[in-house]
Amino acid sequence: MPWLRASALAATAGLLVAAALAARSIARDLQTPRALHGAPHATSSACRRCHADHDASWRRTFHRTMTQDARAPGALLGDFDGTSLTYLGVEATMDRGPDGAPRMTLRDASGALLRRATIERTVGSRRYQQYLARDADVLFRLPIAWSVEEARFFSLNGAFLGADPAEPPPDATGIPAGYDRHVTRWNDNCIFCHNVSPNPGLDAARGTFASEVAELGVACEACHGPGEAHAAANASPLRRYALHASDVADPTIVNPARLDASRSAELCGRCHGQRITPRLEDFLAHGDPFVPGDVLARYSEPLAADTALHGEAGVFAERFWSDGTARLTAYEFQGYRASPCRADARFTCETCHAMHDGDPRGQLRPDAAGDGACTQCHAALAIPARAAAHARHPAASAGARCVACHMPRVVYGLVDAHRSHRIESPDPSAQARDRRPDACTLCHVDEGRAWAVSAAARLFGTTARDAAPNAAAGSAPDTRLDAELPEAARLLAGGDPIERALAAAAHGRPGDSPTRGDARARRLARLLRALDEERFPAVRRVVARSAARLAPPQPPARSAATTRSRPRTRAAQRSRGCAPRSRPGAVRSPPTRPPRPRAGGPMHPAVTS
Amino acid sequence: MSTPIAVESPTSPRAAARRFGWASLLVWSTAGVLLEAAHGWKLAAVLDDELTRLLLRLGHAHGAALALVVLAFGEAGALLFADPLGARRAGGLLRVAATLVPLGFALSAIAHPEGDPGFAIVLVPPGALCLLAGLALVTRAAHRR
Numbered sequence: 001m002p003w004l005r006a007s008a009l010a011a012t013a014g015l016l017v018a019a020a021l022a023a024r025s026i027a028r029d030l031q032t033p034r035a036l037h038g039a040p041h042a043t044s045s046a047c048r049r050c051h052a053d054h055d056a057s058w059r060r061t062f063h064r065t066m067t068q069d070a071r072a073p074g075a076l077l078g079d080f081d082g083t084s085l086t087y088l089g090v091e092a093t094m095d096r097g098p099d100g101a102p103r104m105t106l107r108d109a110s111g112a113l114l115r116r117a118t119i120e121r122t123v124g125s126r127r128y129q130q131y132l133a134r135d136a137d138v139l140f141r142l143p144i145a146w147s148v149e150e151a152r153f154f155s156l157n158g159a160f161l162g163a164d165p166a167e168p169p170p171d172a173t174g175i176p177a178g179y180d181r182h183v184t185r186w187n188d189n190c191i192f193c194h195n196v197s198p199n200p201g202l203d204a205a206r207g208t209f210a211s212e213v214a215e216l217g218v219a220c221e222a223c224h225g226p227g228e229a230h231a232a233a234n235a236s237p238l239r240r241y242a243l244h245a246s247d248v249a250d251p252t253i254v255n256p257a258r259l260d261a262s263r264s265a266e267l268c269g270r271c272h273g274q275r276i277t278p279r280l281e282d283f284l285a286h287g288d289p290f291v292p293g294d295v296l297a298r299y300s301e302p303l304a305a306d307t308a309l310h311g312e313a314g315v316f317a318e319r320f321w322s323d324g325t326a327r328l329t330a331y332e333f334q335g336y337r338a339s340p341c342r343a344d345a346r347f348t349c350e351t352c353h354a355m356h357d358g359d360p361r362g363q364l365r366p367d368a369a370g371d372g373a374c375t376q377c378h379a380a381l382a383i384p385a386r387a388a389a390h391a392r393h394p395a396a397s398a399g400a401r402c403v404a405c406h407m408p409r410v411v412y413g414l415v416d417a418h419r420s421h422r423i424e425s426p427d428p429s430a431q432a433r434d435r436r437p438d439a440c441t442l443c444h445v446d447e448g449r450a451w452a453v454s455a456a457a458r459l460f461g462t463t464a465r466d467a468a469p470n471a472a473a474g475s476a477p478d479t480r481l482d483a484e485l486p487e488a489a490r491l492l493a494g495g496d497p498i499e500r501a502l503a504a505a506a507h508g509r510p511g512d513s514p515t516r517g518d519a520r521a522r523r524l525a526r527l528l529r530a531l532d533e534e535r536f537p538a539v540r541r542v543v544a545r546s547a548a549r550l551a552p553p554q555p556p557a558r559s560a561a562t563t564r565s566r567p568r569t570r571a572a573q574r575s576r577g578c579a580p581r582s583r584p585g586a587v588r589s590p591p592t593r594p595p596r597p598r599a600g601g602p603m604h605p606a607v608t609s
Numbered sequence: 610m611s612t613p614i615a616v617e618s619p620t621s622p623r624a625a626a627r628r629f630g631w632a633s634l635l636v637w638s639t640a641g642v643l644l645e646a647a648h649g650w651k652l653a654a655v656l657d658d659e660l661t662r663l664l665l666r667l668g669h670a671h672g673a674a675l676a677l678v679v680l681a682f683g684e685a686g687a688l689l690f691a692d693p694l695g696a697r698r699a700g701g702l703l704r705v706a707a708t709l710v711p712l713g714f715a716l717s718a719i720a721h722p723e724g725d726p727g728f729a730i731v732l733v734p735p736g737a738l739c740l741l742a743g744l745a746l747v748t749r750a751a752h753r754r
Binding site: 049050051052053054237240241244245 | 659660722723724725728
């Protein structure tokens with residue numbers, strides 16, 4: 001059958017020509033840069049079709065659940081089964097409406113209805129979950145949140161650093177001043193870091209918002225850039241296999257692993273490093289123009305101690321120790337930038353962290369666990385004996401871990417102490433001068449600064465420098481007596497709120513002598529005293545947690561609910577007033593809208609208030 | 610008293626189809642048993658990757674099914690051809706298809722990139738074309754008869 005042979009040859013030739021043309025076209029396409037600014041997004045459901053493994057690993061993370069529709073399956077962590085919380089004389093009841101929608105109802109002591117809000121979205125899911133309700137075009141954060149760790153509702157006054165509100169008369173809504181202290185607007189605050197491609201859509205002339213995000217939560221395109229063109233282009237199997245077979249970067253998408261270390265870190269620093277922009281009006285009207293791979297400084301600068309706001313310097317100074325180290329979380333990027341490890345051009349966030357791997361809590365790379373992150377470069381310290389000799393601490397002890405000394409827990413946030421991301425060499429003498437907690441006394445909580453300075457000199461040969469406080473710290477100098485006092489105890493009793501929280505957290509960690517009864521009793525006594533005197537509810541929570549770690553509660557004689565509802569200390573009474581349930585009243589309007597942001601302001605609300 | 614079996618040339622299309630068909634059925638049925646064993650012993654290398662599972666399943670299913678097609682050709686399809694050359698061509702195409710398609714699926718399960726089969730998947734389209742061409746020849750022979 002000659003015709004069959006001829007047809008087969010023709011078909012084969014045709015296929016070869018078509019394949020050659022396709023290969024040429026694909027090669028050209030892969031060499032053509034794409035503008036990702038303003039490009040449409042595909043959302044994670046489109047990404048999942050090809051990147052099932054990455055989708056699965058992302059779904060494990062708290063990035064995914066950063067912002068969720070409250071009605072999405074599994075989104076709501078709190079018990080919306082009629083649970084109530086009374087605080088400052090207002091009883092908040094969390095239940096569901098007739099349509100099943102979660103809602104939060106506030107009543108005064110007489111039972112009069114003050115506010116009822118239907119919860120539309122949730123924010124957060126790791127430590128606590130906050131709730132958003134709508135008022136026309138505005139989503140506002142409700143004053144009660146859910147603590148994941150404690151499995152209970154609490155006032156956001158207990159999440160941010162602020163003193164207990166005095167108990168002045170209620171405002172026009174019938175809600176006591178201070179109750180709504182942290183009721184803020186989502187549209188121009190949380191939206192920026194907790195979603196993909198945020199656009200507040202502020203119409204400044206009319207004072208209205210048309211807020212949009214490409215996807216709720218921190219999804220694929222937050223780090224990889226807009227993906228619709230990528231998904232469309234790679235519908236072609238030939239293009240996909242050309243990419244599989246080569247090491248060519250696909251210009252339709254950003255792969256952070258291919259970015260240089262600075263661009264890669266800036267991608268994270270966009271949210272993990274609070275920023276300020278001179279183009280706030282643009283940000284509020286049209287959204288953050290940053291696209292992964294951009295130079296962050298094109299649009300904004302990380303906040304620093306000397307950053308001015310509207311020409312006023314020092315506004316943000318309280319957020320930093322006097323040596324420039326951040327005191328608060330969400331300043332990790334600033335710590336990264338100040339780390340000497342940056343001398344290695346490869347050093348970036350992903351040196352230690354992995355977005356698709358490891359424990360979702362912290363998202364450390366599995367091979368960076370223990371001291372693995374550091375021994376990638378400091379290879380000699382991978383040998384335990386050398387690491388112990390370097391640390392001058394027993395090899396198996398917590399003090400021998402690299403992070404114990406080089407990333408001390410001098411950062412406060414989310415009602416806990418966190419490791420500084422400014423990787424540094426411990427120098428208690430310099431840190432005494434800078435009036436900054438040091439790694440030594442945050443672990444050896446029964447020791448003073450003088451001990452730390454002499455121990456560092458003895459163990460590491462550091463020079464005891466002039467320990468006079470840095471003038472920039474602006475506080476009274478340490479006296480000799482102060483230097484002899486246990487530093488953590490001194491901070492717990494007389495530090496500022498952040499110092500008190502850090503010291504309280506340090507008291508609850510195993511530290512240097514966890515099993516000695518007398519040391520434990522001393523620490524517990526300090527904590528109990530602090531618990532009674534502390535005026536900041538967030539610090540009280542840290543103190544209470546540490547006390548519970550030192551003296552774990554005995555099994556309750558009564559039901560847990562009964563026990564929990566009884567305030568046991570003056571401090572607890574202050575934060576857990578009781579009010580009788582009674583008749584419902586008229587529905588009041590939602591809280592007054594928070595004030596408009598000012599141009600040039602910080603892009604996030606202050607963590608301290 | 611048994612009926613004498615007609616002697617057939619070992620190079621005839623029917624004999625080739627029988628040899629290949631039964632051997633292929635044995636191979637891909639064995640693969641099926643191994644797949645079931647992988648499920649039975651919860652073999653992570655097979656079970657943890659959904660695409661690997663799918664490709665191995667496709668390899669097994671296509672291998673067994675196409676072996677049956679080849680056997681059917683040997684028992685019935687080859688008889689439709691008046692021209693032995695035509696029967697030989699059709700049988701050859703079906704055997705190539707029954708080799709390339711399941712092998713393409715099964716081998717592409719090995720070290721595949723995320724979301725796509727491995728490069729061995731390129732065996733499947735030519736195998737599928739051979740199958741269609743072989744079936745077309747058999748169909749034409751059936752209509753001409």
